[in-house]
Amino acid sequence: MEPDLYDRKCGSRQVLDRIGDRWSVLVVLSLADGTKRYGELSQRIDGVSQKMLTQTLRGLERDGLVTRTAHATVPPRVDYALTDLGRSLLDLLSGLRSWATDHLDEVEAARARYDAGGASRRM
Secondary structure (H helix, E strand, C coil): CCCCCCCCCCHHHHHHHHHHCHHHHHHHHHHHHCCEEHHHHHHHCCCCCHHHHHHHHHHHHHCCCEEEEEECCCCCEEEEEECHHHHCCHHHHHHHHHHHHHCHHHHHHHHHHHHHCHHHHCC
């Protein structure tokens, strides 16, 4: 049976949901330049709550994209790094980041046009 991205129960859809999630994208891109501690990720990714960052990291670890290494130190230290599988996403996600920055002005202009004509669409 072929994977069906449009079926919510399909494994391929679940993978797409993981790598398309905004926090997952930002975590993977944040880890592109090397291992980070939880606090470093939290500071780097503006707007992510502690709960969402923890859930995202657990999901990425479960899916084999990120490793979590706990060090037996006082205080405890935990490092996060991309796996080879996680690094295989970097070209794709870097392309998305480039597209977003390259087309930001066009998107903002489209939003302004849409918002300006919003009253007529609500009827």
